[in-house]
Amino acid sequence: MSYYSAHPRFHLAVDCIIFGFRDDKISLLLLKRDFEPAKGECSLMGGFVRENESVDDAARRVLTELTGLTDIYMEQVGAFGKVGREPDERVVSVAYYALINIDDYDHELVESHNAFWVAIDERPDLIFDHDEMVSKALVKMRGMASEYPIMFHLLPKEFTLSKLQSLCEAIYGMPLDKRNFRKQVAHTACIEKVGAIDKSESKRGAALYRFNENVFRKTGIFKL
Amino acid sequence: MSYYSAHPRFHLAVDCIIFGFRDDKISLLLLKRDFEPAKGECSLMGGFVRENESVDDAARRVLTELTGLTDIYMEQVGAFGKVGREPDERVVSVAYYALINIDDYDHELVESHNAFWVAIDERPDLIFDHDEMVSKALVKMRGMASEYPIMFHLLPKEFTLSKLQSLCEAIYGMPLDKRNFRKQVAHTACIEKVGAIDKSESKRGAALYRFNENVFRKTGIFKL
DNA sequence: TCAAAAGTGTTAAGTTTACACCCATGA
DNA sequence: TCATGGGTGTAAACTTAACACTTTTGA
Numbered sequence: 001m002s003y004y005s006a007h008p009r010f011h012l013a014v015d016c017i018i019f020g021f022r023d024d025k026i027s028l029l030l031l032k033r034d035f036e037p038a039k040g041e042c043s044l045m046g047g048f049v050r051e052n053e054s055v056d057d058a059a060r061r062v063l064t065e066l067t068g069l070t071d072i073y074m075e076q077v078g079a080f081g082k083v084g085r086e087p088d089e090r091v092v093s094v095a096y097y098a099l100i101n102i103d104d105y106d107h108e109l110v111e112s113h114n115a116f117w118v119a120i121d122e123r124p125d126l127i128f129d130h131d132e133m134v135s136k137a138l139v140k141m142r143g144m145a146s147e148y149p150i151m152f153h154l155l156p157k158e159f160t161l162s163k164l165q166s167l168c169e170a171i172y173g174m175p176l177d178k179r180n181f182r183k184q185v186a187h188t189a190c191i192e193k194v195g196a197i198d199k200s201e202s203k204r205g206a207a208l209y210r211f212n213e214n215v216f217r218k219t220g221i222f223k224l
Numbered sequence: 225m226s227y228y229s230a231h232p233r234f235h236l237a238v239d240c241i242i243f244g245f246r247d248d249k250i251s252l253l254l255l256k257r258d259f260e261p262a263k264g265e266c267s268l269m270g271g272f273v274r275e276n277e278s279v280d281d282a283a284r285r286v287l288t289e290l291t292g293l294t295d296i297y298m299e300q301v302g303a304f305g306k307v308g309r310e311p312d313e314r315v316v317s318v319a320y321y322a323l324i325n326i327d328d329y330d331h332e333l334v335e336s337h338n339a340f341w342v343a344i345d346e347r348p349d350l351i352f353d354h355d356e357m358v359s360k361a362l363v364k365m366r367g368m369a370s371e372y373p374i375m376f377h378l379l380p381k382e383f384t385l386s387k388l389q390s391l392c393e394a395i396y397g398m399p400l401d402k403r404n405f406r407k408q409v410a411h412t413a414c415i416e417k418v419g420a421i422d423k424s425e426s427k428r429g430a431a432l433y434r435f436n437e438n439v440f441r442k443t444g445i446f447k448l
Numbered sequence: 449t450c451a452a453a454a455g456t457g458t459t460a461a462g463t464t465t466a467c468a469c470c471c472a473t474g475a
Numbered sequence: 476t477c478a479t480g481g482g483t484g485t486a487a488a489c490t491t492a493a494c495a496c497t498t499t500t501g502a
Contacts, residue, residue, distance in 0.1 A: 003260065004313040007272040009233030012305075012316060036227065048231040055305025055316060079303040079318045081236075081279025089228040092236060092279060094303045143367070162453075179456070180492070202453040204499040386480075403483070404465070426480040427473040455498070463490070471482070 013093040014059040015046040017137035020102035021154040024166040025119040038127040059096040068106030073153040074098045097137040099153035149222040152211040160206040190216035237317040238283040239270040241361035244326035245378040248390040249343040262351040283320040292330030297377040321361040323377035373446040376435040384430035414440035
């Protein structure tokens with residue numbers, strides 16, 4: 001096997017950009033590191049790829065280690081492979097973003113990792129090239145969200161149109177017109193009224209809606 | 225350094241999806257492998273990442289090894305890290321696409337690698353997960369091309385509007401209306417007439433145009 | 449009774465699409 | 476002289492954007 005053994009080997013890591021929707025803002029789950037390297041600084045949740053595990057599986061495992069969540073929507077952002085990106089050793093890292101519903105994660109587990117939520121436009125500086133990873137993840141996530149119905153991963157199964165609108169505004173970074181927005185939703189078959197009413201956000205109460213995956217698969221139509 | 229040494233190391237490769245525009249079709253530069261593994265089959269051009277080289281640099285080096293070209297537009301497609309993706313050894317590969325002007329490459333070098341051009345919709349089956357790499361590269365390239373003026377990397381510096389239109393048609397996979405297309409070009413400040421006439425494709429001759437990078441940077445406007 | 453969020457249509461502006469003929473030239 | 480690719484404008488359909496008031500109800 002000299003064809004292979006002539007070539008060097010590298011440490012391979014994964015890092016997770018975990019997005020949630022909190023207080024009408026896209027937020028990020030970060031670690032305040034209580035371990036080396038870069039103890040005391042802020043970073044993404046990461047981990048090393050194992051021998052008998054795909055890189056995608058490593059990302060899923062690392063996400064589960066922090067949040068307790070499985071079956072989460074994740075997309076690869078890309079490989080980060082500059083020579084000096086970690087100071088002590090050469091490590092190539094593959095970044096992934098995840099979209100989670102902030103109501104669902106395991107709070108104890110998150111606290112035990114010294115992790116915390118922060119709005120993306122208030123995020124602290126991160127170690128290594130993690131800032132670049134977050135920037136790229138944001139661009140990629142926004143691009144995907146404008147073409148595919150991935151934003152629903154950030155919401156509970158049932159949501160009001162006000163919440164959906166403020167999510168769109170947070171993703172696209174611009175205010176949207178309420179009437180135009182609701183007109184568009186009304187023409188989107190895969191978003192359907194469930195009948196129930198949410199009274200937690202207003203006195204009057206707001207109709208609850210949900211995303212119907214099957215309708216989306218049939219029509220292929222989604223654009224908000 | 226036991227923090228690092230406790231973790232496994234992996235062979236890291238890069239693979240290049242090299243796009244060119246030939247006979248009005250998006251084409252791909254492939255290898256007919258005269259070496260193991262998978263000798264006799266078709267594959268992308270690839271190579272292993274070296275110790276003191278970034279992953280991006282490895283991709284550039286591999287592209288240069290095959291084509292002789294430097295300073296080529298490349299984008300990372302992503303990391304491919306399934307456990308069994310190469311049969312004999314675990315190798316994680318990072319794929320990149322490159323856009324080259326097909327008039328420019330070193331023909332001798334390409335022939336010495338047993339490489340050949342093929343239109344994307346006539347490509348043969350490729351080894352390992354290279355088919356998946358090509359599909360993802362195409363999606364990513366098309367997405368980028370619809371937002372940024374990257375298509376000009378596939379053309380000579382000066383080109384006729386007919387060539388540019390047939391390139392757009394090849395990228396978007398649909399026919400375009402000639403008058404609407406030219407109207408749009410006329411409103412795109414970063415595409416400017418050079419004055420010269422190309423007589424190689426028609427008796428009458430066609431005006432030559434070029435992409436002006438500086439105008440694009442000022443206006444930020446590009447949409448074809 | 450009033451504050452706070454929910455809900456509801458119309459019109460003007462702009463963009464996109466469809467479409468057919470004349471021009472210049474070399475063979 | 477004719478075959479080949481180069482070049483040109485208009486009108487209808489559709490999409491997007493702007494805009495303000497009424498409803499419900501808990502505090």
